[in-house]
Amino acid sequence: MAAKAIGPVRRSFAPWNDPNAKPFIEFRNVTKTFGDFTAVDDLSLGIYEREFFALLGPSGCGKTTLMRMVAGFEEPTRGHVLLDGQDLVGIPPYRRPTNMMFQSYALFPHMSVWENIAFGLKQDGMPKADIVARVDEMLTLVKLEQFAKRKPHQLSGGQRQRVALARSLAKKPKVLLLDEPLGALDKKLREETQFELTDLQMRLGMTFLIVTHDQEEAMTVADRIAVMDRGKIIQIATPAEIYEQPNSRYVADFIGDINLLEGRLSSVGAGGAKLECVGTGATVDVAQDVSARVGDQAWFAIRPEKVTISLTPPADPNVNAVSGEVWDIGYLGDVSIYHVRLATGATVKSTITNTTRLVERPITWEDKVWLSWTRDGGVVLTR
Template sequence: MSAKALGPVRRKFAPWNDPSAVPLIKIRDVSKAFGSFTAVNNVSLDIYEREFFALLGPSGCGKTTLMRMLAGFETPSAGSISIAGEDLAGTPPHKRPVNMMFQSYALFPHMSVEKNIAFGLEMDKLPKGEITARVEEMLKLVKLETFAKRKPHQLSGGQRQRVALARSIAKRPKVLLLDEPLGALDKKLREETQFELLDLQMALGMTFVIVTHDQDEAMTMADRIAVMNHGQFVQISPPAELYEQPVSKYVADFIGDINLLEGRVTKNERGHIVLGSEVTGGRIESLGETVAGLGDKAWFAVRPEKVSIDLQPPNDPTVNTASGTVWDIGYVGDISVYHVKLDNGGTMRASIANTRRVVERPISWEDKVFLTWAPDSGIVLTK
């Protein structure tokens, strides 16, 4: 599987594909156990300078523990972590070249906004003039100049979030760790802030590592995403690869929406795979590679937006198709998701962009429909 088939991904920034690039953060065989519970299980990871890296997973998957080990709040049970070539074992949090933005923001309630931002700089014993200048710069960056003298409890949630951000970047750390930074904001503000963070990261040239359970957040902002489950990485890829080329049913299902059609491999040669599937009552043609042998169980995974829905059967009988009746329609505004009960049992979803401004859609409940998809629209998964 290669990203090249899809062309360059989002930005022309891919040091992870460059064998000569030296990673900024090296995580090697790191484990962390709390009693009998293994939160992080033998993971290795390289993160590069200026990268926006996301740790994504459900709660309890170990993403926060991994981040806390980077910050120095937890000690790995095994393995090593180094930043810029320096092994961090035994380095306490206050001596690490990283800063963290806390999920709860952790603003000091007894200090004003400017005192909060100045805190780290004062710890570094910077000259007074420089501290004042840096605090002013930070306030300007997060557009809070007029709030310098306020206490945290006099600010809105969004303003507090920005103070927390300003405080964590004031020391210009090599790496900024962000623990669910947008979790407490409402949807609209969250979407705006995602792009603000992205611009900020580009402008500062800092390395960001973000922990989130929100896939939209990770997809929008990150250069690469590590999907975690049960303390391990399931897949580490740029967003588009993660979405279009998931390595497992878990990833396919965790990121976005997916139809998983079970079948058995009847042909596998030269990038051409055919599955015999009872779900669709026929053959599923697919392009790509798979490790599955003939007769092995496999799943064809195809995203709903890549499935066409029609009232007429396809003209070409060789095309991938399944027939059924419309069971449910989810109208979201920009798209409509059709839940189709297949004639052979099982369900499939097809989503159609609502490009025309009409209230009555041509396809309605109980309609007999035909679903079709191209051979290169999905991927064959074996696990």
């Protein structure tokens, strides 16, 4: 039986919870070095058929190197990369059932949209009638039928991105590799295209592997995310699990906004723990099983939207509560972020959704306020 998901999921699809399911793409103890630099460090990973999988991390963490090893542009120094049970070592890129869509799109400027999409099919010697049918199918898929005769410079950035996507899909690869595919688009178009990508991937039933440093992009499109750092995978989980249950300070801090407060465990028991928190100057009560001992150093992590801000102490005696002074306020349109300075000198952030228009702010600069959160609002991290 599949594990109960944390947070919303896009679809009923979780082969990683099935002990009998076999990965479609598999990295087995893969290491890749460039001289003295280790880009990928003894990494093992399984990606399943029809999964939209994201490799997420900062520049230089090894995510692009992993993708290039699937494509055949790099070979592992040690270990094995398998696709559908076949070891890919020694197989040239053009013989692999994969295709890559690059950030730059790499469209031929002298060719029309139609010719760009048809190029790879012609190289493979596909019959002319089949090429016509396939290109027309791809143009319909990406909704560019009326732009077939235009050259790339006559298209918008979003349209060029769609041409590159259609060209990548035309050969019907088993795996589509997406290397920062939306990086050249403006924010609004990028957000729209993310949802189009997920819908397209589900319709086609293909395996998509995307490399990105954009956490929002990974959270939007992926079934699972692998957060990477220095050639290693720090955590693999669904977007909701990565956000709500990070396994380390690195993941908590990399994904979204977070309050991280240091302390020491004063109590550890079944279903709960208490943390003497230096940042809050109080004991934080958490509804969580913690694999650590009393006296161990730990950090309390809580998202700003889980922290309630008010002018009066909370009525519920079972919540965690501390007092402070509003130090700064960030207005972002849909939300306002309050930076509250505590008596300890630590700053805790709280987010309020702006549900009404043109209403006088009830809490403002230099107000004395209370911050509160439930026992299950945050998590204790021990690394």
